[in-house]
Amino acid sequence: GDFPIETDTIVIGAGPGGYVAAIRAAQLGQKVTIVEKGTVGGVCLNVGCIPSKALIAAGHRYENALHSADMGITAENVTLDFSKVQEFKSNVVNKLTGGVKGLLKGNKIDSVSGEAYFVDANTLRVMDETSAQTYTFKNAIIATGSRPIEIPAFKYSKRVLDSTGALALKELPKSIVVIGGGYIGTELGGAYASFGTKVTILEGADEILNGFEKQMSALVKRNLKKKGAEVITKALAKGVEETEDSVTVKYEVKGEEQQIEADYVFVMVGRKPNTDELGLEQAGVELGERGIIKIDKQCRTNISNIYAIGDVVEGPPLAHKASYEGKIAAEAIAGHTSEIDYLGIPAVVFSDPELASVGYTEKQAKEEGLEVAAAKFPFAANGRALSLNESDGFLKLVTRKGDGLVIGAQIAGSNASDMIAELGLAIEAGMTAEDLAMTIHAHPTLGEITMEAAEVALGNPIHII
Ligand code: FAD
Numbered sequence: 521g522d523f524p525i526e527t528d529t530i531v532i533g534a535g536p537g538g539y540v541a542a543i544r545a546a547q548l549g550q551k552v553t554i555v556e557k558g559t560v561g562g563v564c565l566n567v568g569c570i571p572s573k574a575l576i577a578a579g580h581r582y583e584n585a586l587h588s589a590d591m592g593i594t595a596e597n598v599t600l601d602f603s604k605v606q607e608f609k610s611n612v613v614n615k616l617t618g619g620v621k622g623l624l625k626g627n628k629i630d631s632v633s634g635e636a637y638f639v640d641a642n643t644l645r646v647m648d649e650t651s652a653q654t655y656t657f658k659n660a661i662i663a664t665g666s667r668p669i670e671i672p673a674f675k676y677s678k679r680v681l682d683s684t685g686a687l688a689l690k691e692l693p694k695s696i697v698v699i700g701g702g703y704i705g706t707e708l709g710g711a712y713a714s715f716g717t718k719v720t721i722l723e724g725a726d727e728i729l730n731g732f733e734k735q736m737s738a739l740v741k742r743n744l745k746k747k748g749a750e751v752i753t754k755a756l757a758k759g760v761e762e763t764e765d766s767v768t769v770k771y772e773v774k775g776e777e778q779q780i781e782a783d784y785v786f787v788m789v790g791r792k793p794n795t796d797e798l799g800l801e802q803a804g805v806e807l808g809e810r811g812i813i814k815i816d817k818q819c820r821t822n823i824s825n826i827y828a829i830g831d832v833v834e835g836p837p838l839a840h841k842a843s844y845e846g847k848i849a850a851e852a853i854a855g856h857t858s859e860i861d862y863l864g865i866p867a868v869v870f871s872d873p874e875l876a877s878v879g880y881t882e883k884q885a886k887e888e889g890l891e892v893a894a895a896k897f898p899f900a901a902n903g904r905a906l907s908l909n910e911s912d913g914f915l916k917l918v919t920r921k922g923d924g925l926v927i928g929a930q931i932a933g934s935n936a937s938d939m940i941a942e943l944g945l946a947i948e949a950g951m952t953a954e955d956l957a958m959t960i961h962a963h964p965t966l967g968e969i970t971m972e973a974a975e976v977a978l979g980n981p982i983h984i985i
Contacts, residue, residue, distance in 0.1 A: 525656070526655075527630070531554040533663035534561065536569075536830070538554060553632060553657075560631070569839050572687060576710070602692040638803035638805075640803060666831035666832070668791055669792050671787065680762065683708065686708050692717060697720045697769045697784075701730075706728055707870050707871060710744060720749070721744070722757050723755060724756055726753055728753065733883070752771070765783070795807060795832055805823050819833070827852065829846050833845065840865070865878070866878040866940045873913045874937050875936060878929055879918065880927045882918050890920065892918050893921055896976065897914065899911050904965050904966050905966060913932040915939070916930045917953065917956075926947055926953060939967065943970065957971055
């Protein structure tokens with residue numbers, strides 16, 4: 521047998537939840553060990569947020585090169601070397617994962633490669649191909665993330681791909697079918713459509729990007745169509761036949777069976793938590809529905825020295841949520857009173873145009889019985905948006921009637937992903953529409969859209985009637 525290694529806090533999984541938790545725990549003076557069975561950076565850095573944004577950005581460059589005639593620019597012989605695009609993507613990923621490794625080392629965190637398994641509530645066993653090591657710990661943070669759901673009629677194969685496979689294609693496919701018009705399907709479908717792939721998105725619900733307001737998803741749908749993509753809603757994917765070089769996807773719309781042939785089918789119908797092979801029962805950690813780990817406001821499970829964060833717990837599966845919870849868990853272990861509060865958590869889709877939302881939508885607020893007003897300002901009335909040739913979209917500000925407290929905002933438009941930060945801050949800081957309207961925003965910037973929406977809320981906008 522091996523001698524157990526003692527540590528204060530052991531973190532399982534080095535994704536955006538785990539590595540952030542480990543760093544914060546080290547900052548707070550704990551002896552920290554982090555265990556990762558795959559690659560440091562987790563899903564987000566390796567096969568999620570970052571590589572997808574690299575492909576989306578490259579797709580935009582390509583599209584701009586082809587379609588800037590209205591700005592007086594035409595280019596001939598624009599070529600696409602997709603293997604170079606993939607190289608660019610991999611370089612970005614490697615820089616970031618290398619950076620995280622450096623941060624772990626710089627914070628004197630012991631990084632261990634291998635798969636962790638609970639023996640009891642104070643002991644973990646870590647195994648790699650050749651060896652095993654036991655660790656005893658005072659506290660553990662479970663940050664093992666999630667993996668794509670597989671549906672029985674679409675077993676993953678050479679041409680039936682999950683998001684990881686979809687991000688790693690070596691050659692640009694001529695055609696793809698995407699099952700699932702959620703944010704991952706829409707983002708990746710959109711990226712390939714930008715490169716010229718013929719894309720068909722099959723969505724079971726009435727609309728793609730369910731959860732965002734219809735006016736917002738409608739803009740995305742229109743742009744997908746402009747890129748030559750087809751979006752089929754209320755479509756039930758039934759099955760797939762695969763040959764050496766193509767797939768035929770069968771689906772049903774309005775009771776009629778249809779089929780499409782394509783090079784690949786991407787299955788993007790959701791993810792499930794990695795909680796089934798962790799030995800949680802040996803540690804006594806209870807699971808909730810769908811394998812989610814139940815936690816309190818300090819990310820503590822039912823076992824008082826074991827915490828859980830990120831995609832394995834309830835809430836939207838987003839990297840910034842995982843990191844936020846990681847800091848809370850590390851601080852809770854150090855005896856701080858930190859608690860989770862999702863009031864100002866943003867949700868962003870890197871579609872075309874980008875969509876972003878924070879706090880309440882008008883509908884949600886009304887459903888909760890709040891008296892609210894919604895104020896809208898279009899990108900088309902903003903000088904910066906026009907000069908960027910990005911005049912599609914709007915910002916909607918949701919305020920409480922009476923005092924004008926900002927309780928939510930939704931943005932559809934270029935750079936919505938960055939613009940939403942100001943609205944999150946406004947909500948966190950308890951600001952009113954007047955506070956936003958009185959804040960001097962540089963001209964000409966997209967930020968002025970926020971200021972002007974606040975003026976709309978106050979009834980005195982300058983740039984619209
Ligand atoms: P993960 O990132 O999943 O990391 C968990 C880690 O734990 C993994 O590295 C895994 O190998 C390791 N692990 C699992 N079990 C064990 C074990 N037993 N022992 C040791 N190690 C183990 N989110 C956003 O906020 N913005 C985006 O733009 C965005 N884009 C996305 C695009 C795609 C295509 C996908 C798939 C996801 C995207 N996400 C995005 C979601 C985001 O990636 C996740 O929410 C985030 O990675 C969750 O972080 P985590 O730390 O909980 O887990």
